[in-house]
Amino acid sequence: MAHNYDVGTRAWQPDPTEGWVASEVESKNVQGDKVKLLFRLANGEEKTIETTVAALHDDNNAALPPLMNPAILEASDDLTNLSHLNEPAVLQAIRLRYSQKEIYTYSGIVLIATNPFARVDSLYVPGMVQVYAGKQRSSQAPHLFAIAEEAFADMLRDNKNQTIVVSGESGAGKTVSAKYIMRYFSTRESPDQPGNRAKGIADAMSETEEQILATNPVMEAFGNAKTTRNDNSSRFGKYIEIMFDKKTEIIGARIRTYLLERSRLVFQPLKERNYHVFYQLVAGATEAERQEWGLLPVVHFDYLNQGGSPVIEGWDDKVEFDATRQSLTTIGVSQGKQSQIFALLSALLHLGNVKITATRTDSVLPPTEPSLVKACQMLGVDAGEFAKWTVKKQLITREERIMSNLTQQQAVVVRDSVAKFIYSAVFDWLVENINAGLATEEVSNRATTFIGVLDIYGFEHFIKNSFEQFCINYANEKLQQEFNQHVFKLEQEEYLREEIDWTFIDFSDNQPCIDLIEAKLGVLALLDEESRLPMGSDEQFVTKLHHNFANDKSKYYKKPRFGKSSFTVCHYAIDVTYESDGFIEKNRDTVPDEHMEVLRESSNPFLAEVLEAASVVRDKDALTASNAKAVPTPGRRMGVAANRKPTLGGIFKSSLIELMHTINSTDVHYIRCIKPNESKESWKFEGPMVLSQLRACGVLETVRISCAGYPTRWTYEEFALRYYMLVPSQSWTSAIREMANAILKKALGQGTNRGLDKYQLGLTKIFFRAGMLAFLENLRTTRLNECAVMIQKESTVQILQEKSTLRQGTRYCSCKRWPEVSKHDNMPKKYGKSELQQPYRKSGAAIRTRSVSIRSEPISSCSKVSPKVFFADGNLWRQELAMQSSQYRGHGGRGDNYVRGGSIVKRLSSSRVCGEARQPDEATRHYVKRLEISSRFRTSWRTRSSS
Numbered sequence: 001m002a003h004n005y006d007v008g009t010r011a012w013q014p015d016p017t018e019g020w021v022a023s024e025v026e027s028k029n030v031q032g033d034k035v036k037l038l039f040r041l042a043n044g045e046e047k048t049i050e051t052t053v054a055a056l057h058d059d060n061n062a063a064l065p066p067l068m069n070p071a072i073l074e075a076s077d078d079l080t081n082l083s084h085l086n087e088p089a090v091l092q093a094i095r096l097r098y099s100q101k102e103i104y105t106y107s108g109i110v111l112i113a114t115n116p117f118a119r120v121d122s123l124y125v126p127g128m129v130q131v132y133a134g135k136q137r138s139s140q141a142p143h144l145f146a147i148a149e150e151a152f153a154d155m156l157r158d159n160k161n162q163t164i165v166v167s168g169e170s171g172a173g174k175t176v177s178a179k180y181i182m183r184y185f186s187t188r189e190s191p192d193q194p195g196n197r198a199k200g201i202a203d204a205m206s207e208t209e210e211q212i213l214a215t216n217p218v219m220e221a222f223g224n225a226k227t228t229r230n231d232n233s234s235r236f237g238k239y240i241e242i243m244f245d246k247k248t249e250i251i252g253a254r255i256r257t258y259l260l261e262r263s264r265l266v267f268q269p270l271k272e273r274n275y276h277v278f279y280q281l282v283a284g285a286t287e288a289e290r291q292e293w294g295l296l297p298v299v300h301f302d303y304l305n306q307g308g309s310p311v312i313e314g315w316d317d318k319v320e321f322d323a324t325r326q327s328l329t330t331i332g333v334s335q336g337k338q339s340q341i342f343a344l345l346s347a348l349l350h351l352g353n354v355k356i357t358a359t360r361t362d363s364v365l366p367p368t369e370p371s372l373v374k375a376c377q378m379l380g381v382d383a384g385e386f387a388k389w390t391v392k393k394q395l396i397t398r399e400e401r402i403m404s405n406l407t408q409q410q411a412v413v414v415r416d417s418v419a420k421f422i423y424s425a426v427f428d429w430l431v432e433n434i435n436a437g438l439a440t441e442e443v444s445n446r447a448t449t450f451i452g453v454l455d456i457y458g459f460e461h462f463i464k465n466s467f468e469q470f471c472i473n474y475a476n477e478k479l480q481q482e483f484n485q486h487v488f489k490l491e492q493e494e495y496l497r498e499e500i501d502w503t504f505i506d507f508s509d510n511q512p513c514i515d516l517i518e519a520k521l522g523v524l525a526l527l528d529e530e531s532r533l534p535m536g537s538d539e540q541f542v543t544k545l546h547h548n549f550a551n552d553k554s555k556y557y558k559k560p561r562f563g564k565s566s567f568t569v570c571h572y573a574i575d576v577t578y579e580s581d582g583f584i585e586k587n588r589d590t591v592p593d594e595h596m597e598v599l600r601e602s603s604n605p606f607l608a609e610v611l612e613a614a615s616v617v618r619d620k621d622a623l624t625a626s627n628a629k630a631v632p633t634p635g636r637r638m639g640v641a642a643n644r645k646p647t648l649g650g651i652f653k654s655s656l657i658e659l660m661h662t663i664n665s666t667d668v669h670y671i672r673c674i675k676p677n678e679s680k681e682s683w684k685f686e687g688p689m690v691l692s693q694l695r696a697c698g699v700l701e702t703v704r705i706s707c708a709g710y711p712t713r714w715t716y717e718e719f720a721l722r723y724y725m726l727v728p729s730q731s732w733t734s735a736i737r738e739m740a741n742a743i744l745k746k747a748l749g750q751g752t753n754r755g756l757d758k759y760q761l762g763l764t765k766i767f768f769r770a771g772m773l774a775f776l777e778n779l780r781t782t783r784l785n786e787c788a789v790m791i792q793k794e795s796t797v798q799i800l801q802e803k804s805t806l807r808q809g810t811r812y813c814s815c816k817r818w819p820e821v822s823k824h825d826n827m828p829k830k831y832g833k834s835e836l837q838q839p840y841r842k843s844g845a846a847i848r849t850r851s852v853s854i855r856s857e858p859i860s861s862c863s864k865v866s867p868k869v870f871f872a873d874g875n876l877w878r879q880e881l882a883m884q885s886s887q888y889r890g891h892g893g894r895g896d897n898y899v900r901g902g903s904i905v906k907r908l909s910s911s912r913v914c915g916e917a918r919q920p921d922e923a924t925r926h927y928v929k930r931l932e933i934s935s936r937f938r939t940s941w942r943t944r945s946s947s
């Protein structure tokens with residue numbers, strides 16, 4: 001909404017360290033059509049902006065700094081409640097809440113979870129699950145559990161499958177969040193049937209629930225590793241379906257995994273580690289196992305020592321090993337099988353130590369090389385054959401077989417490819433095994449619905465981006481598209497339902513970028529084409545890309561100005577330049593056929609079982625790949641190279657298409673995890689870092705979509721309740737619609753913006769353009785200031801009278817602290833909760849019971865406030881505030897203070913009223929007023945989002 005930028009207007013200025021810094025218009029000079037604005041920045045600096053009067057009223061004028069919200073709105077626990085919905089305002093809200101130790105914030109349907117990097121036990125105490133069970137999202141503070149409960153309730157109501165998408169960058173908190181969500185479902189107790197849980201203990205779990213939770217430590221041991229960004233980084237994506245029967249009891253689960261980072265097995269960057277399980281094994285194996293498997297300290301294994309970081313601070317790998325074993329037992333992997341797994345892992349460690357020596361042009365690997373002998377013995381394969389096919393390759397043509405020697409570097413690649421293949425086969429075997437136990441045919445038949453939790457890597461862009469980042473960002477493009485469509489659809493549906501005058505608008509769809517990647521002549525297809533050529537190379541691949549997409553053929557592709565080996569994709573979040581180096585090899589992901597033959601002839605029955613599981617997975621992938629939507633052109637098979645082996649890119653594409661298919665058939669809920677600082681420090685907030693993630697996870701894009709329409713909407717009742725003081729009391733009427741209309745007309749008549757395009761009247765709600773609410777808030781604050789001045793002049797007697805009005809006629813109730821309030825005030829019990837909540841509920845408003853902390857400005861000593869008392873006043877039910885403020889302690893007692901409309905009612909208990917002979921000081925008055933405003937806002941948006 002256009003603004004005058006008058007003196008005193010607060011606006012955001014860009015800042016390289018903080019992201020944005022607050023400023024205020026100090027002077028405004030208008031000369032003819034020209035306007036000169038002088039801003040004073042919070043850091044003391046000045047900034048002048050020159051513009052024209054006409055430009056001042058242009059909503060899209062990028063030269064003008066984004067406006068700040070009224071202070072009281074700044075820490076709103078739903079971003080869509082911000083009147084000025086701009087990038088800095090969003091950042092400010094999350095920052096302020098984080099500084100108040102509130103890590104969760106809603107952005108409409110999305111929950112933003114900002115990693116505290118510290119234990120916040122109070123958020124996850126066992127009883128907290130029950131606080132959220134059976135409650136509407138709007139009735140409690142933002143929380144993961146609220147989202148989980150919403151998914152559960154939607155599943156129950158619509159008998160429809162649900163998905164919770166948890167995304168964010170590495171270390172942002174996805175896995176921790178996903179685990180809490182799973183725990184929520186496993187420990188949730190129906191509020192209607194308390195004590196129903198096993199053994200009558202709340203939080204007790206059934207065997208199946210315990211098994212589902214036990215999959216976490218197992219998957220983490222085999223799929224997580226220490227990286228520079230996260231000590232426990234998941235190196236794969238995961239979708240777990242928690243299956244419910246018709247009584248909504250958990251009866252099983254099914255896991256799907258995506259893109260395990262295989263290269264980590266053979267290479268770890270500095271300060272990083274291989275998969276946890278190896279370090280656990282080395283630390284935790286018994287002496288006998290150590291002997292049997294030839295285990296040595298970590299430094300002696302090349303696959304474990306490259307990162308130079310064998311331990312993780314605060315972790316005990318031996319203890320973790322015991323936990324992994326315990327969890328394996330819980331999910332049904334026998335002790336014997338566990339030993340076979342660990343023996344296979346030990347064999348891989350020996351394989352990594354196999355020394356291949358270089359000759360001038362070739363390489364040499366004697367079959368007697370000690371590590372090779374050990375590895376092959378444990379794998380049950382022939383060392384001679386293994387050695388031979390590690391240093392040689394054969395090319396089979398129609399006429400003959402041509403043998404050639406490999407260089408040392410090539411031979412090492414072959415050795416490593418075998419190790420990677422076996423490890424990923426073990427991982428697949430584990431997943432298959434978990435699914436075989438938790439999603440049996442019987443369970444699948446009995447399951448009526450599921451809630452899927454997707455824990456998937458968020459958008460990534462580093463200094464050097466490779467094939468993995470390309471796949472990850474492709475996945476995020478798909479998820480972002482689904483998210484945009486969802487948000488946009490919901491938005492438009494509501495406009496339709498409310499029958500407001502609305503022309504459907506388009507949003508920037510990222511389909512062209514997805515096409516660039518996955519279409520039949522897209523990047524992945526060209527990568528597959530190059531991968532199946534015997535002499536295919538990364539350079540040729542990039543040349544093909546440039547040829548096909550550069551020269552403005554695609555808006556989403558750029559040829560970098562420097563370097564021939566890279567290409568840039570313009571993703572929805574940011575342009576990312578990918579280094580093609582290694583694309584072909586990673587995409588091929590092949591083990592030479594001869595090695596496959598050697599492995600197939602293994603005498604190790606467990607290796608045979610593992611390879612079988614892997615081939616089942618591969619066959620499934622290949623089938624999905626060939627069934628993938630993109631129709632292959634003659635001569636090209638998507639996802640399947642010439643020799644019919646599926647490529648990694650093709651497999652990923654097909655599994656992604658399948659995932660999107662599943663997700664699209666469910667109702668989706670979104671959690672965006674944010675990593676607030678790079679150094680993993682507790683409660684440290686780095687603005688620019690958070691901003692870039694908000695952009696990458698689509699929060700800012702959603703805000704943009706909202707702003708194109710009517711981002712704020714209130715019911716008529718809420719609106720009248722909040723702004724009744726803007727019209728004379730004669731206009732206060734029970735015909736709420738008319739009253740709301742009168743308020744709007746009066747308000748806009750007073751402002752400079754008279755246009756009625758600032759709002760729309762729907763059937764049950766009023767829809768506001770961005771900025772309109774801040775405008776109304778300003779009017780309201782001015783009005784309340786006038787009231788407060790009046791009250792200050794009134795005597796204590798009048799305040800007491802106000803209180804006695806409450807006693808005699810006004811019904812009221814408190815939620816949690818009712819007994820306490822009633823005791824102080826000697827209220828007869830008949831005014832209790834049950835009698836009073838009903839009419840309040842009828843009005844559609846939600847009742848809050850929890851304590852919330854509110855930004856204490858301008859009094860820094862204010863602590864917690866608890867909105868908990870509701871007053872009935874004629875036709876209007878109003879929520880009032882009971883608050884505790886350390887400011888009041890100074891006045892002799894922990895005061896409960898109430899605000900009624902424009903007047904302040906002090907001290908509910910009579911003794912306290914007497915003690916409050918003094919008038920509230922200026923700062924306190926200001927504070928009380930602000931609290932009231934904030935409380936109203938909370939109630940209002942909650943009501944809106946719950947309806």
Ligand SMILES: Nc1ncnc2c1ncn2[C@@H]1O[C@H](COP(=O)(O)OP(=O)(O)OP(=O)(O)O)[C@@H](O)[C@H]1O
Pocket residue numbers: 115116117118119120168169170171172173174175176177230232233234235457673
């Ligand atoms: N809600 C939380 N409370 C306290 N600490 C948390 C919370 N969420 C995350 N953390 C901390 O952040 C670390 C990283 O979290 P997590 O492993 O869930 O990140 P991630 O997003 O899954 O990362 P990756 O993609 O690398 O797997 C955790 O080990 C924990 O220390």
